[in-house]
Amino acid sequence: MAKKRTIRTIPQERTRPHEQDPVERAKNFSEVTCVFSIEDAVRESERCLFCPDPKCVEGCPVGIDIPGFIRKIGEKDFRGAYDVITDANLLASVCGRVCPQETQCEGPCPVGENLEPVAIGRLERFVGDMAIQERWTNIPYVEPNRYRVGIIGSGPAGMACAADMAKAGCEVTVFEAFHVPGGVLRYGIPDFRLPNEVIDAEIDNLRALGVRFECNTLVGRLFTIEQMIGEMGFDAVFVGTGAGYPRFMGIPGDSLNNVLSANELLTRCNMMRARDSSHDTPLPLGRRVAVIGAGNTAMDAMRVCMRLGSEHVYCIYRRTKAESPARVEEVHHAEEEGIEFHWLTNPIEILGDAEGNVRGMRCIRMELGEPDESGRRGPVPVAGSEFEFEADTVVIAIGTHANPIIGQTAKLKLSSRGYIEVDENLATSMAGVFAGGDIVTGAATVIEAMGAGRKAARGMKAWLGIRDTDTVYQPEPVGGEATILGIGIAEKNFVRVHLG
Amino acid sequence: MGRNGSLEAPGTRASTMLGTSKDSGYGIVTREDFSDVTFLLEIRHPLMAQAAQPGQFVIVMSHAEGERIPLTIADFDRGKGTITLVIQAVGKTTREMQQLCRIGTSLFALVGPMGVPSHVGGARKVTCVGGGLGVAPVFPQARAFKEAGAYVIGIIGFRTRALVFWEDKFRSCCDELIVCTDDGSMGVKGPVTEGIKRAIAAHPDIGEVVAIGPPLMMKACAEATRPHKINTMVSLNPVMVDGTGMCGGCRVRVGGQIKFACVDGPDFDGHQVDFEDLTTRLRRFATEEKSALDRWSESCRMTTPPEEAGGG
Ligand SMILES: Cc1cc2nc3c(=O)[nH]c(=O)nc-3n(C[C@H](O)[C@H](O)[C@H](O)COP(=O)(O)OP(=O)(O)OC[C@H]3O[C@@H](n4cnc5c(N)ncnc54)[C@H](O)[C@@H]3O)c2cc1C
Ligand SMILES: Cc1cc2nc3c(=O)[nH]c(=O)nc-3n(C[C@H](O)[C@H](O)[C@H](O)COP(=O)(O)OP(=O)(O)OC[C@H]3O[C@@H](n4cnc5c(N)ncnc54)[C@H](O)[C@@H]3O)c2cc1C
Ligand code: SF4
Ligand code: SF4
Ligand code: FES
Numbered sequence: 001m002a003k004k005r006t007i008r009t010i011p012q013e014r015t016r017p018h019e020q021d022p023v024e025r026a027k028n029f030s031e032v033t034c035v036f037s038i039e040d041a042v043r044e045s046e047r048c049l050f051c052p053d054p055k056c057v058e059g060c061p062v063g064i065d066i067p068g069f070i071r072k073i074g075e076k077d078f079r080g081a082y083d084v085i086t087d088a089n090l091l092a093s094v095c096g097r098v099c100p101q102e103t104q105c106e107g108p109c110p111v112g113e114n115l116e117p118v119a120i121g122r123l124e125r126f127v128g129d130m131a132i133q134e135r136w137t138n139i140p141y142v143e144p145n146r147y148r149v150g151i152i153g154s155g156p157a158g159m160a161c162a163a164d165m166a167k168a169g170c171e172v173t174v175f176e177a178f179h180v181p182g183g184v185l186r187y188g189i190p191d192f193r194l195p196n197e198v199i200d201a202e203i204d205n206l207r208a209l210g211v212r213f214e215c216n217t218l219v220g221r222l223f224t225i226e227q228m229i230g231e232m233g234f235d236a237v238f239v240g241t242g243a244g245y246p247r248f249m250g251i252p253g254d255s256l257n258n259v260l261s262a263n264e265l266l267t268r269c270n271m272m273r274a275r276d277s278s279h280d281t282p283l284p285l286g287r288r289v290a291v292i293g294a295g296n297t298a299m300d301a302m303r304v305c306m307r308l309g310s311e312h313v314y315c316i317y318r319r320t321k322a323e324s325p326a327r328v329e330e331v332h333h334a335e336e337e338g339i340e341f342h343w344l345t346n347p348i349e350i351l352g353d354a355e356g357n358v359r360g361m362r363c364i365r366m367e368l369g370e371p372d373e374s375g376r377r378g379p380v381p382v383a384g385s386e387f388e389f390e391a392d393t394v395v396i397a398i399g400t401h402a403n404p405i406i407g408q409t410a411k412l413k414l415s416s417r418g419y420i421e422v423d424e425n426l427a428t429s430m431a432g433v434f435a436g437g438d439i440v441t442g443a444a445t446v447i448e449a450m451g452a453g454r455k456a457a458r459g460m461k462a463w464l465g466i467r468d469t470d471t472v473y474q475p476e477p478v479g480g481e482a483t484i485l486g487i488g489i490a491e492k493n494f495v496r497v498h499l500g
Numbered sequence: 501m502g503r504n505g506s507l508e509a510p511g512t513r514a515s516t517m518l519g520t521s522k523d524s525g526y527g528i529v530t531r532e533d534f535s536d537v538t539f540l541l542e543i544r545h546p547l548m549a550q551a552a553q554p555g556q557f558v559i560v561m562s563h564a565e566g567e568r569i570p571l572t573i574a575d576f577d578r579g580k581g582t583i584t585l586v587i588q589a590v591g592k593t594t595r596e597m598q599q600l601c602r603i604g605t606s607l608f609a610l611v612g613p614m615g616v617p618s619h620v621g622g623a624r625k626v627t628c629v630g631g632g633l634g635v636a637p638v639f640p641q642a643r644a645f646k647e648a649g650a651y652v653i654g655i656i657g658f659r660t661r662a663l664v665f666w667e668d669k670f671r672s673c674c675d676e677l678i679v680c681t682d683d684g685s686m687g688v689k690g691p692v693t694e695g696i697k698r699a700i701a702a703h704p705d706i707g708e709v710v711a712i713g714p715p716l717m718m719k720a721c722a723e724a725t726r727p728h729k730i731n732t733m734v735s736l737n738p739v740m741v742d743g744t745g746m747c748g749g750c751r752v753r754v755g756g757q758i759k760f761a762c763v764d765g766p767d768f769d770g771h772q773v774d775f776e777d778l779t780t781r782l783r784r785f786a787t788e789e790k791s792a793l794d795r796w797s798e799s800c801r802m803t804t805p806p807e808e809a810g811g812g
Contacts, residue, residue, distance in 0.1 A: 177744050179561060179609040187746075216611040218744065222551050246748040248758055255753060255777055257784045264747035272568070272741070280567040280593060281741075282788035356780035396748075403745050404763050408616065 005049050007114055014116040015044040022336040026306045029191045029275070032333055033097075036126040038076075045073040047111060047118050055108035056120060062451045064088040066105060066120055073123060079136060081127045086138050089124075090163050090205065091156060093132055093198045094185060095447050096125025100327045104447070132201040137208055145169040147464055150234040152219045152406070155183020156446045157240030157437025159206060160453030161460075166209040168457075168466050170235075174206075175217040180271065183242055185446070187271040188263065190300050192307070193330075220409035229432055236432045236460045239412075239420060240453060243438035245401040249292065253350025253394075258286060258358040262293070262301040262397035269304050286392025288312045290361055292347055293397035294324040299331060301395045302339045313339050314391070318346040318366050318379045344368075344379060348386065350394050360390045400443055417442075425459030426452060434460050525606030529582060534665040537589045538633060540574075541601055546581030548573075548613060554640035555618030555735065555767050558583070559743040561609035562600065567593050570740045570762070572637035572712075573613055586636035586665075592792040614743045615766045618733065620644045623707030627699050628674070629655040629721055631692050631713025635666055637735060638712040639673075646673040653699050653706070654678070657692035657713070661685035692717060693724045706730055711770060715779050722770030732770035736761045738781055753777045 018034040019025075025032055036044065048070040056066045065084050072081035085092045099105070101121040109117035130136075147170040151158045154176040166172045180186055182199045207213070219225065219241075228234045246261035248254045265283070268274040274283035289305045291298050294317035302313045315334070317324065320343045324331055335341065342363075349362040365385035368377040402418035413421045413429035419442060420435040422428055428435050436452030438444060461467075530542035548558070557572045575584035589598040601607070618641050626645045630638035635656045646652050654674035658664050659682045670677050678695040679687030688694050692713070700706060709732040711721035718734040725732045738750040738761050745763035752761050753774035759765060 177611060178742065179611070216609050218611055218614060221556070221613050222547055242746075244744075244746040245760070245763075246746070248748065248751070250758075254758065255751060255781065257781060261748040264741060264749045267741055267747055273565070279565045280792060282567075282785050282792065284785065284788050356783075405745060408763075 005046075007049070007111065010047045010049070010111070011043060012115055014047070014119055015040045015122075017122055022333075022338070025192065026303075026337040029307055031195055032192050033329075035129045036122055041073050041123055041126045042076065044119050044123055045070045047115075048074075049111060051110065055110065056105045056118070059103075059108045060088075060105040061445070061448045062088045062454065064105075064124075069127065070118070070120075070123060073127065078127060078130050082131045082136055083138065085124060085127055089447070089450065090160065091202055091446070091450060092124050092128030094128070094156070094194060094202060095450070096121050096123070096128050097194050097198075098189060098327075098445075099447050100445060102328050104445075129198075132198065137205050139208055140167055142167060142169040144171065145466060147171070147235045147466070148173075148233055149460065150175065150228045150232070150237045151240065152225075152237065153177075153183060153240040153242060153437070153439075154181035154203075154213065154215075155240055155242050155437060155449060156185065157242075157439075157449040157453040157456075158183070158238065159202065160450040161238040161240065161434075161436070161457045162206055162211045162453075163209060164454055164457035165236075165238075165460065166206070166211050168461055170464075170466075172210070173212045173214055175219050176213065176215045177218045178271065179215050181213050181215060183240075184244075187267045188297065188300065190266065190270055190304055192303070193300070218405070220405045225406070225410040225412070225430065225433055229430075234432075236434065236464055238453070238456050238460065239406060239428070239433065239435040239439060240437040240449070241403055241406055241439045243400040243419075243443045244403045246396065247399050247401060248396055249347060249350075249398065251347060251349055253352055253358070256350055256352040256358050256394075257356050258284075258392060259350055259394045259396065262291070262297045262395050263400070265301050265304065265395055266297070269308070275308055283308070285310050286358075288314070288391045289393040289395060290314045290316055290347075290389075290391040291395040291397055292316045293399070294319075294321075294326060294331075295397060295399070296326045296330060298395075298397035299326045299334050301397050303330075303334055303337060305393075305395070306337055306339065310393070314389075315339055315341045316345050316347055316361070316363060317341070317343055320344060320368065346379070346381065351388065358392055358394050360388055361394065362386060362388045400438075402439060402442070406439070425462065426456040427459055427463070432463065525608055526610040527606045528601055528603055530584075531601065531603050534586075535663050537598075538586065538663070538665065539589070539598055539601075540584060540586050540636075541597075542577075542582045542584045543607065543610065544582055545610060548583050548610075549576045549578050549581045552576040552583055552613045552640075553617030554620065554644045555637075556613035556615045557637075557743075557766065558585070558610055558612030558614065559740065560585075560597075560607055562593065562597050563608045566596075566608065568609070568741060568743070569593050570614075570737070570743060572735070574636035574639060576640070586633065588633045591789050592795075595793070611743070614762055616764070618644070618710070618735075618767050620648050621708065623650055623731075625651045625653070625703055625706050626708045626710065627653045627655060627696065627706055629657075629692050629696060629709060629711040629713070631657045631711075631717040632659070632663075634711075634713030634717070634735075635670075638710060639666060639669060641710050642670065643673045646675075651675050653703065655680065655692050655695035655699065657681070657695065657717075658686075659683065691720065693720045696721060696724045700725075700728055700730070708733070709770075710734075715775050715782065718770060718773075719775040722773070722775075726771055733767050734770040734773060735766045736768060736773065736778060737766065738778060739784060752781075 050067045069081040069084040105120045106117040149165045149170045149172045151162045151174040162172045268283040272281035273279040274281045289310045291302045305313045344366040351360040353359045365382045366379035369380040426434045426436045434456040436456045437449035527544045532540040559568045571585045574586045589595040628638045628642040652674045654670045654677040657680040680695045712735045740750045741747045743762045750761040754768045755772040
């Protein structure tokens with residue numbers, strides 16, 4: 001080892017990735033932030049102090065060995081870095097892009113006390129994207145153990161559980177209600193933050209592990225969980241159906257035309273490709289769009305509206321910017337792209353015209369009141385500050401309730417709010433049935449859902465009596481030539497593993 | 501099998517995008533045309549045929565770029581492993597389906613059965629009312645009531661005699677059948693509410709009415725039964741996207757509360773439904789729907805001659 005790094009000797013400036021110009025990008029759906037170049041990544045890796053007691057790892061919900069993979073980047077052993085990450089997280093490309101790093105891994109990084117913290121997310125994305133580019137996959141040798149596992153929902157929780165169970169030798173089938181897999185990653189998060197190719201690549205990795213995807217399958221209605229465990233012969237089931245039943249405001253005007261949930265807007269745009277004239281799904285938006293809420297969903301909805309050509313996009317939020325639950329980077333990008341923020345503003349009525357369409361909104365200004373017991377200052381209305389403004393579309397992004405379908409169709413114990421109740425191993429009240437992700441916790445983050453999927457997989461393995469053996473990875477030919485002929489290493493690798 | 505099944509790995513990337521590959525779609529085994537706008541498709545889906553209950557619906561995508569549209573399961577045959585849809589060609593998607601869905605072709609996506617099954621309760625005497633296309637979706641309920649031992653009075657209404665379909669099917673499961681036509685060319689002259697009046701007059705002990713059809717008709721039925729305090733169920737048809745409770749596009753007002761028709765319904769108490777809200781919301785995409793249809797008709801006109809030349 002060379003001399004020990006200190007806060008004084010590391011590069012002081014955080015490496016900035018190239019970003020599309022705000023004016024340009026607000027008109028297209030290409031990705032906003034470009035991936036680090038190799039030089040950028042190596043330089044940024046030099047900012048890590050390799051803390052003996054790394055706080056970043058504690059901040060990451062799945063405990064990635066962050067200094068471990070950063071060290072490999074410094075050594076230009078990118079494949080090694082990928083192996084370190086995939087020990088804990090199989091969605092490196094996704095999480096590197098969408099994790100709220102400032103509250104997870106990067107928040108507690110001590111470099112951030114004086115300078116900006118190490119760009120852990122960007123480094124992770126760099127490694128994940130390189131893996132996709134080079135078609136690296138870590139396909140272990142696995143002895144089939146004849147257990148059959150059914151996964152309900154193909155979001156991050158389901159994907160993570162599927163991967164771990166497949167690696168343990170189970171025959172895994174993922175059932176998804178939509179015609180495409182991916183959950184919120186597919187229908188919610190827009191392409192300019194998370195391109196479809198990234199999700200496709202992650203799903204291909206799962207297929208290479210032997211996981212089967214059955215789309216167009218609404219579990220609960222087409223068959224029940226009881227039937228899966230019974231007549232269909234599944235030994236264990238994981239429920240990862242997400243949260244997703246959007247809340248409305250409960251104020252006058254809620255059901256006017258052109259009042260829609262952010263989920264509807266995003267699904268029409270992202271999954272049904274309403275923005276593409278070769279697709280049939282309509283998505284009419286007005287010139288002035290008001291989006292209520294300031295979480296990730298709201299930011300995505302607003303930025304989609306900008307890109308679809310709305311002239312004014314207003315963000316209406318009753319607290320301040322500091323309380324916005326969105327990733328800091330998203331708020332920043334939204335501001336750059338020209339979203340007009342109205343902090344401390346609460347809607348009280350959506351105004352309609354004679355045809356039942358939106359024509360505007362009535363809002364009231366708020367101010368921060370006295371701190372409550374938790375020390376948080378809640379917003380209180382400022383008397384007499386009501387005002388009206390013009391808008392022709394209102395998008396509601398104030399959160400979701402639990403999806404009711406599984407609760408309606410299975411005798412699983414639910415909480416009073418409709419979420420599935422689980423024990424510390426994520427086992428539900430029904431033997432052999434586990435659950436995790438948003439359907440247990442309420443809306444959370446991609447990496448938390450993934451972590452839950454993996455935790456449930458551990459619980460499931462213990463329940464089935466599968467011992468965790470050390471994973472053995474299939475060696476792959478080195479060098480880039482295997483992708484040149486257009487034959488993916490992943491496929492070749494897969495065939496060798498399972499015919500061998 | 502699962503593992504070997506995935507050996508078709510080449511091309512997975514494309515097929516993930518599309519969800520399923522074209523040839524693994526849902527095959528159409530029967531087609532019947534009731535009129536120049538109404539047609540029936542019977543589709544193979546053994547699992548769904550097993551699971552389907554009266555009152556449930558499916559979401560269909562006819563091709564990969566298509567819209568997701570909801571259609572009621574008008575019949576199911578558990579033995580044959582098929583479900584039946586009856587479709588009215590009203591706009592771009594349904595007209596295109598009318599043109600392209602032939603025996604031997606398949607649908608790109610078919611998901612369901614969705615919605616809470618109708619409650620086929622203990623009523624001893626029920627009236628099942630279908631207006632126009634609503635005749636098809638009310639059929640499984642009439643049959644289920646009959647199988648549950650109820651006395652079933654069927655009322656089916658059409659504009660004119662030429663549009664009448666499934667009279668025989670209804671006769672086979674109804675103890676009485678009243679056919680209504682607007683122009684009097686068959687049965688009772690007048691709307692289905694005329695039939696309801698007659699049924700109530702003859703049977704003061706009707707315990708439940710089920711009415712399916714256009715919103716205005718369902719509203720009229722609910723008004724016809726309200727003074728008699730007869731429990732009246734209607735099946736609502738707002739615009740849907742996912743059908744799984746995720747988008748809220750299908751929200752309706754029932755008893756002053758917001759409900760999502762796809763997961764809380766589609767059946768609701770007709771006396772509680774805010775029909776005005778429903779009809780307003782159904783006009784949501786009027787402009788876009790019209791322009792989609794115009795664009796499509798235009799492109800059909802352009803492509804018709806070569807197609808005719810090629811296919812005969
Ligand atoms: C617009 C938006 C932006 C977000 N941005 C971020 C972000 O930047 N960073 C971040 O960390 N988190 C973000 N989140 C949150 C994050 O996406 C979720 O917490 C995470 O996706 C939850 O994963 P999940 O697997 O539990 O459920 P989901 O991703 O919701 O997946 C559930 C899947 O199950 C399917 N399903 C449901 N019911 C059934 C059934 N009965 N049968 C079969 N399939 C069924 C659904 O169709 C869906 O595909 C965002 C969420 C949204 C909506
Ligand atoms: C639960 C339910 C069951 C239904 N069952 C049947 C049925 O058995 N047979 C049948 O012919 N039709 C049924 N419909 C209506 C059918 O879905 C629409 O006719 C169809 O979507 C029209 O699409 P389009 O592109 O051809 O016409 P468009 O020109 O797009 O629309 C024509 C009219 O159809 C309605 N509509 C449009 N898009 C949707 C959508 N995504 N979801 C719902 N309604 C829409 C609107 O009111 C619109 O005015 C049902 C609707 C619902 C909600
Ligand atoms: S998974 Fe998320 S929280 Fe964990 S290290 Fe990566 S970016 Fe940070
Ligand atoms: S906390 Fe920061 S400096 Fe310390 S190991 Fe983690 S990334 Fe490196
Ligand atoms: S169709 Fe989306 S919630 Fe009902």
